[in-house]
Amino acid sequence: MKIFFLFLFWSLWYVNFSARTIISPLLPIIEDEFAISHAVAGSIFSFLSIGYTISLLLSGVLSPRIGYKRSIALGLLILMTSLFCLRYSTTYASLAVASFFIGLGAGIYLPSAIPLITAVFGREHWGKAIAFHETAASFSVFSIPLLTAIALHFLNWRTIFFIISASCLIVFTFFCIFSPDPSPQKGKKVRFSSVLRRRDFWIMAILWVFAASCALGLYNVIPLFLVKENGMSLETANTIFGFSRIGGFFVAIAAGFFVDRYGAKKILFLVILFTGLSTMSLALAHTIPFLVIMLFVQATIYPAFFPVALVTISRLTDFNERSIFTGTTLAIGVIFGIGLTPVILGTVADVWNFKVGIFSLGALTTVSCISLKGIKGI
Numbered sequence: 061m062k063i064f065f066l067f068l069f070w071s072l073w074y075v076n077f078s079a080r081t082i083i084s085p086l087l088p089i090i091e092d093e094f095a096i097s098h099a100v101a102g103s104i105f106s107f108l109s110i111g112y113t114i115s116l117l118l119s120g121v122l123s124p125r126i127g128y129k130r131s132i133a134l135g136l137l138i139l140m141t142s143l144f145c146l147r148y149s150t151t152y153a154s155l156a157v158a159s160f161f162i163g164l165g166a167g168i169y170l171p172s173a174i175p176l177i178t179a180v181f182g183r184e185h186w187g188k189a190i191a192f193h194e195t196a197a198s199f200s201v202f203s204i205p206l207l208t209a210i211a212l213h214f215l216n217w218r219t220i221f222f223i224i225s226a227s228c229l230i231v232f233t234f235f236c237i238f239s240p241d242p243s244p245q246k247g248k249k250v251r252f253s254s255v256l257r258r259r260d261f262w263i264m265a266i267l268w269v270f271a272a273s274c275a276l277g278l279y280n281v282i283p284l285f286l287v288k289e290n291g292m293s294l295e296t297a298n299t300i301f302g303f304s305r306i307g308g309f310f311v312a313i314a315a316g317f318f319v320d321r322y323g324a325k326k327i328l329f330l331v332i333l334f335t336g337l338s339t340m341s342l343a344l345a346h347t348i349p350f351l352v353i354m355l356f357v358q359a360t361i362y363p364a365f366f367p368v369a370l371v372t373i374s375r376l377t378d379f380n381e382r383s384i385f386t387g388t389t390l391a392i393g394v395i396f397g398i399g400l401t402p403v404i405l406g407t408v409a410d411v412w413n414f415k416v417g418i419f420s421l422g423a424l425t426t427v428s429c430i431s432l433k434g435i436k437g438i
Contacts (some may be wrong), residue, residue: 062180062181065238066181066192066193068231068235068238069173070192070193070195070196071231072132072136072169072173072231073169073173073193073194073196073197074197074199074200075224075231076135076166077166077200077201078224078227079143079162079166079228080112080163081201081204082204082208082221082224083104083105084205085209086208086217086220087104089212090104090155094152094155100152103156104155104156107157107160108159108160108162108163109398109399110160111159111161111165111166111167112164112394113167113391113394113395114163114164114167115135115163115164115166116167116170116171116387116388116391117388117391118168119131119168119172119383119387120171120255120383120384120385120388121252122168123168123384123387127241128172128173128175128176128241128383129176129241130241131168131172132168132172132235133232133235133236135166135167135169136165136169138161138164138168139162139228140165140225140232141161141165142158143158143162143222143225143228144225145161146158146159146162147218147219148218167387170386170387170390171382171383171387171390172383174373174374174382174383174386175382175383176240176242177189177193178190178374178379178382179242179379180240183375184320186320186374187315187316187318187320187324187367188317188320189316190367190370190371191314191315191317191319191367192313193367194363194370195312195313197366198305198308198309198312208220211223242379252384252388255381260435261385261388263434263435264369264376264385264389264435265393266428267328267332267365267428267431267432268369268389268390268392269396270332270336270424270425271335271362271366271369271397272393272396272397272398272401273396273397273398273425274358274362274421274422275366275397277397277398277400277401277405278339278405278418281402281405283297283301285414286351289414290351300352300355301355303356304352304356304358304359304360305359307356307360308360308364309363311360311361312364312366315364315367315368316367316368316371319367319368323438324371324372324375324438325372325432325435327364327368328369328429329429329432331361331365331368332365332425332426332428332432333426333429334361335361335362335425336423336425336426336427336428337422337426338357338361339358339418339421339422339425340418340422341354341357341422342354342418343416343418343419344415372438373386375438376438401421404417405417405418405421408420
């Protein structure tokens with residue numbers, strides 16, 4: 061039954077993540093049909109990120125009050141309704157509103173799912189369970205562009221959003237029937253301010269910012285870096301960039317086993333250290349072959365951070381604290397790591413070049429691993 065439960069939550073995370081990753085491969089078609097500029101088309105992700113950040117923050121407060129199962133169900137209802145409505149969008153305004161609510165529905169899931177997973181599995185198995193769960197995001201990044209390319213040969217782009225919405229309905233039904241519904245511990249209320257006063261919270265938030273910066277923040281500028289500063293063609297850059305993501309899927313699973321065996325603190329330290337060093341190496345590469353090798357190395361290492369960090373958060377918190385701690389940490393990571401990093405790297409590139417910004421990011425990430433000395437008990 062536990063294996064079924066894990067696959068159920070893997071499916072939930074897959075459709076949740078796919079609701080956001082599906083927009084990118086369809087963006088050129090959406091841009092043409094709505095007759096909007098590149099900048100306006102890109103702003104769709106801004107609306108999605110705003111909704112996602114808001115729900116991450118609200119989920120930590122909402123989930124302990126109405127229950128984790130109800131919170132996830134609410135998020136799925138918002139998500140499937142928004143995807144269904146996006147299919148009928150005829151103006152940029154309606155598209156932006158639908159994107160905002162997609163983010164709003166998607167952000168509720170993870171802060172509620174982690175307490176449920178840790179409630180079902182014993183502490184000694186948290187690493188493996190959370191790591192397997194996190195592979196759904198990596199699989200979505202690989203599979204959705206491929207499935208979209210195939211589907212567009214037979215279907216209108218709007219129908220694809222309907223299919224994702226229908227998938228949400230299917231997993232929603234299974235979730236409502238089979239998922240357990242553990243209640244928060246009675247008599248123990250967790251205040252948002254009490255989490256913000258914790259030293260270990262700010263350490264995890266800072267580490268998450270740097271990890272998100274080296275992951276999705278850097279992800280958004282690497283193709284530009286390869287084309288503009290290394291003279292690659294766009295097709296070659298995208299091909300190399302895509303294949304470099306493959307190793308992270310397997311490393312994330314391995315990290316879960318290592319955490320359960322050797323402890324979260326040691327693994328987290330090594331992952332952050334080598335993520336920072338490999339990011340610095342991207343900027344120091346003077347030949348294309350070495351740059352390509354470091355792209356593969358860097359993209360293989362950083363995905364291990366996220367399951368290990370979620371296990372660390374779970375071990376630092378009790379059942380009632382887990383949701384608000386997770387949601388707030390992720391929200392800070394989204395705002396600064398994913399939202400601001402591409403802007404900062406682009407600004408540095410305008411003044412100097414991408415290598416300066418990438419090297420600085422890698423150096424700061426490497427130094428940040430020292431902060432783990434301030435965390436005890438993991």
